[in-house]
Amino acid sequence: MRFRQMPRLSGSAPLGLRTAGVDHRANQAKFRQDLLNGLYTGAGIALFFAFWWLTASQLPRSRLVTPLEAGQDLWANFVYSPRLGVFGLGSVGYGTLLLYTVSNVVTGMIAGGAVGILIGIASARLTLLRLVVNPIVLVLGTVPVLVAAPLFLLWFGVVPFTQVLLVAFYSAVMMVLFSQRAAENMNPIYERWALTFGAGLTDRVRHILIPGTVPEIIGGLRITLASAWGLEIFAEILGAPSGIGQAIKALTNISNVPGLLACVIIVAATAILTDILLVVLARRITGWV
Amino acid sequence: MDRDKPILAARDLGVSFLRADGSAVVALRDVCLEVFPGEFLCILGRSGHGKTTLLNIVAGLLRAQHGELRVMDRLVTGPGTDRGVIFQQDAVFPWMRVEENVAFGLRFRNITKRERLEIAREHLALVGLSSVARAWPRELSGGMRARVAIAAVFANDPPILLADEPFGALDYVTRRQLQAVLRDLWRRTGKTVLFVTHDVDEAMMLGTRVIVVKNGGIAEDRIIDLPMPRSDDDIATPEGLALKHLFLHHIGLE
Numbered sequence: 349m350r351f352r353q354m355p356r357l358s359g360s361a362p363l364g365l366r367t368a369g370v371d372h373r374a375n376q377a378k379f380r381q382d383l384l385n386g387l388y389t390g391a392g393i394a395l396f397f398a399f400w401w402l403t404a405s406q407l408p409r410s411r412l413v414t415p416l417e418a419g420q421d422l423w424a425n426f427v428y429s430p431r432l433g434v435f436g437l438g439s440v441g442y443g444t445l446l447l448y449t450v451s452n453v454v455t456g457m458i459a460g461g462a463v464g465i466l467i468g469i470a471s472a473r474l475t476l477l478r479l480v481v482n483p484i485v486l487v488l489g490t491v492p493v494l495v496a497a498p499l500f501l502l503w504f505g506v507v508p509f510t511q512v513l514l515v516a517f518y519s520a521v522m523m524v525l526f527s528q529r530a531a532e533n534m535n536p537i538y539e540r541w542a543l544t545f546g547a548g549l550t551d552r553v554r555h556i557l558i559p560g561t562v563p564e565i566i567g568g569l570r571i572t573l574a575s576a577w578g579l580e581i582f583a584e585i586l587g588a589p590s591g592i593g594q595a596i597k598a599l600t601n602i603s604n605v606p607g608l609l610a611c612v613i614i615v616a617a618t619a620i621l622t623d624i625l626l627v628v629l630a631r632r633i634t635g636w637v
Numbered sequence: 638m639d640r641d642k643p644i645l646a647a648r649d650l651g652v653s654f655l656r657a658d659g660s661a662v663v664a665l666r667d668v669c670l671e672v673f674p675g676e677f678l679c680i681l682g683r684s685g686h687g688k689t690t691l692l693n694i695v696a697g698l699l700r701a702q703h704g705e706l707r708v709m710d711r712l713v714t715g716p717g718t719d720r721g722v723i724f725q726q727d728a729v730f731p732w733m734r735v736e737e738n739v740a741f742g743l744r745f746r747n748i749t750k751r752e753r754l755e756i757a758r759e760h761l762a763l764v765g766l767s768s769v770a771r772a773w774p775r776e777l778s779g780g781m782r783a784r785v786a787i788a789a790v791f792a793n794d795p796p797i798l799l800a801d802e803p804f805g806a807l808d809y810v811t812r813r814q815l816q817a818v819l820r821d822l823w824r825r826t827g828k829t830v831l832f833v834t835h836d837v838d839e840a841m842m843l844g845t846r847v848i849v850v851k852n853g854g855i856a857e858d859r860i861i862d863l864p865m866p867r868s869d870d871d872i873a874t875p876e877g878l879a880l881k882h883l884f885l886h887h888i889g890l891e
């Protein structure tokens with residue numbers, strides 16, 4: 349015979365029997381991976397604090413204090429800090445001042461980010477707009493926004509608007525760059541398919557370009573947000589009616605190391621927390637990735 | 638619709654592209670073609686001979702440099718809902734659930750959301766995907782995504798369907814299954830289909846007519862007058878094999 353059957357190897361069980369319970373194991377594996385990742389993150393943080401502790405123990409208290417002391421200072425001054433009242437900041441603590449900072453950053457990011465994303469996406473598809481926008485954004489992006497901060501203060505005064513505008517301005521520039529690149533990187537096949545269904549320009553922006561670029565845009569938002577904290581605090585130190593930057597300025601004046609470290613901790617924690625929030629939000633709206 | 642009057646007529650279509658090094662490639666040279674309502678026209682040819690270019694012109698996604706193209710007596714100037722397209726590449730939107738993908742084209746008509754989803758579910762049932770209506774495309778296999786694309790195009794109900802090697806990237810069995818799905822939908826709806834393929838057997842299994850595109854021109858144009866559905870045996874007759882050899886000869890084998 350030309351098409352003979354080979355004898356079956358003994359001991360090979362039918363596949364179904366061996367794969368029973370695989371679902372359960374997949375879940376277990378995912379849980380174990382999450383746990384492991386959490387452990388690594390924890391280890392990184394622990395390592396950082398250990399290093400801080402070690403350094404603090406070698407340096408005089410006027411230079412660096414231990415994380416514990418910084419934490420105690422943070423706890424004691426969170427709601428109300430008598431030291432800060434002296435500087436005309438009123439009856440405030442680190443927490444209340446931080447609220448001002450957070451609200452400015454969030455407002456600026458939302459306003460500037462929305463404008464930047466729309467311009468960025470539109471300019472990826474409209475050649476004329478891109479030709480006009482790109483040189484402006486590139487110049488504004490290379491001239492550090494920090495240079496504009498004192499000008500903004502002169503123009504608009506010691507009011508929240510000055511810092512919000514600075515953050516908004518910076519976010520817009522960054523998000524034009526990120527979202528323009530995201531739209532350019534998107535596979536053109538999707539827009540072509542939409543075209544054949546009769547989708548117009550606004551339909552394509554709404555149903556294809558925006559949802560299709562969201563994952564990359566969220567990546568850009570995270571980077572922008574991380575640096576927006578520094579920018580806001582810098583602007584507050586220059587001059588602001590409130591904000592954690594004003595606390596930092598005051599504490600520097602009285603050389604209060606534990607207080608400054610407490611501010612660093614609280615700002616870092618806020619930045620990390622808002623980033624996590626952004627990631628969680630991103631996961632919810634980009635379930636398709 | 639008058640069966641003897643072409644639904645699509647191309648006259649002297651010509652396209653050339655500029656290569657990066659400055660030289661020109663003639664992708665289509667003076668193509669004349671008439672397609673009649675209800676035909677399943679297979680456009681057969683080797684890779685690089687102008688099949689996609691021809692299909693893109695018919696889709697309105699590419700402009701010919703000379704010649705003219707009429708669809709249902711109207712000059713084609715761009716894409717239109719009278720021509721549905723399935724691309725060579727996977728174009729199913731990853732950010733829409735399966736049923737949203739299928740309902741997408743209906744957004745641009747005066748149809749309520751409820752009706753849209755109803756039509757989408759009907760068409761998902763027709764391609765055997767009812768159980769994954771709420772899934773994300775990434776959760777599907779390549780063959781299932783091809784079914785989604787077919788359902789999406791049929792849900793939009795265009796009189797003409799253009800497909801550019803839609804099953805080229807699929808395994809043999811999946812390809813055969815999807816050929817049957819497309820054939821059955823075509824028979825049910827009576828649409829006119831232009832189906833690009835590089836596979837001689839696929840062309841002979843599906844086409845009521847096969848044209849061979851070679852060096853940007855039409856080298857052969859044959860009616861395949863065999864009943865549908867066809868089996869492998871139906872095209873393995875002496876006459877069928879002779880035609881197969883002719884096609885193979887045109888695309889460079891033998």
Ligand SMILES: Nc1ncnc2c1ncn2[C@@H]1O[C@H](COP(=O)(O)OP(=O)(O)O)[C@@H](O)[C@H]1O
Nearest residue numbers: 654655656662664683684685686687688689690
């Ligand atoms: N955008 C383009 N730029 C330059 N050359 C192209 C372009 N599109 C197609 N071509 C050339 O035109 C010819 C026909 O291409 P195409 O229609 O894609 O062939 P097929 O679909 O039959 O494989 C090929 O030689 C290809 O290299």
Ligand SMILES: [Mg+2]
Nearest residue numbers: 688689725801
């Ligand atoms: Mg092709």
